[in-house]
Amino acid sequence: MIVECYSNYLICVGGTWNPPKYRAIEKLLFIPTESEIDYLIASCGNKTGTFLQLLKETGARCGEAWQLEWTDIDTERNTVCITPEKHSNPRILKISQRIKERLLDLPKTSKYVFGGTNLKTTTRLFERSRKIAAAKSKNPRLNKITFHTLRHWKATIEYHRTKDILHVMRLLGHKNIKNTMRYTQLVDFGEQDYTVKVAWTLEESVKLLEAGFQYVCDYEKAKLFRKPK
Incomplete structure (x- = not known):
């Protein structure tokens, strides 16, 4: 990553160099259990917990969910309209009655559901709650859960449930199916009835x-x- 960034920088300024040769080490994405996610959500405050629950249910990127507006929530159909990030596709995603009620109970101080404040503040609050939850439960795996982890979890679960890679691709808003294929072999769920x-x-x-x-x-x-x- 550093080598690529520096190479791109030199292209912009007209410089050249001989980059070192290296082989990138690919690591599998960390996929927590649902019980670990639910424990962490329950350990956070109302606003952060609601944000996490929305990420869990929709698989939206944290920036997409953070920019959710009140007008994006369809209370009759129980859906949310996601405005895309990173040149991905817009999408309408189903939500549960539970998360709809939690969203509607949040204070309406802005056109944004989560207040339109800086996401970094909520990230710090989340990291603090996560650290406490990991220590209290004696489960260090909780410290590996980030906002984006919930997107990976949702994609993995949806592929396991449907075996439909195009469905997962549409859910995540991917334009390139190669970005979606990595979710097909992340977790061995064992035999299923x-x-x-x-x-x-x-x-x-x-x-x-x-x-x-x-x-x-x-x-x-x-x-x-x-x-x-």
């Missing part, structure tokens, strides 16, 4: 798909579908 259904007609197949079942294969004249229990 499924509810299996058989459809003999087009109407039965449509009903199963609408109920969240995934098509598996044909068997004789039937179609097999499954859904995680």
Whole structure:
């Protein structure tokens, strides 16, 4: 990263150099458990906890969520409209009744849901609460959780749930699917139990798909579908 930054700087100023050769070490993203995330959310104050819950449910970047305006919340459909960062795509994301109520309970002191203040202040408060929570629970893994970690967690969980990489790509607002592919093998969730259904007609197949079942294969004249229990 430093080598690349310095090389780009020299291009701007017309300089040259012989950059050292190195091999970047790729590390897997840290994915906490849901119980660790929920414990950390419960350990924070109302505003910070609500912010974390929104990140957990939507997978939005922290800057995108921080710029959320009251007019971006659709209370009838339980959705939020995300204005993109980093040249990504805008998107409308589903939220739970719980987080909707928490958002609407925040003080309305600005057109921004979280007040429009500097995100760095909330980051410092979060880091302080995180340190206390890690010490209290004797779980140092909590100290590895950042705002962006919740985006990684959401993407990983959604891919595990749907096995649909295009769905995850749309959820995150990625324009390049290569950025999304890294979430496909992050966590081994082990064996999973499924509810299996058989459809003999087009109407039965449509009903199963609408109920969240995934098509598996044909068997004789039937179609097999499954859904995680």
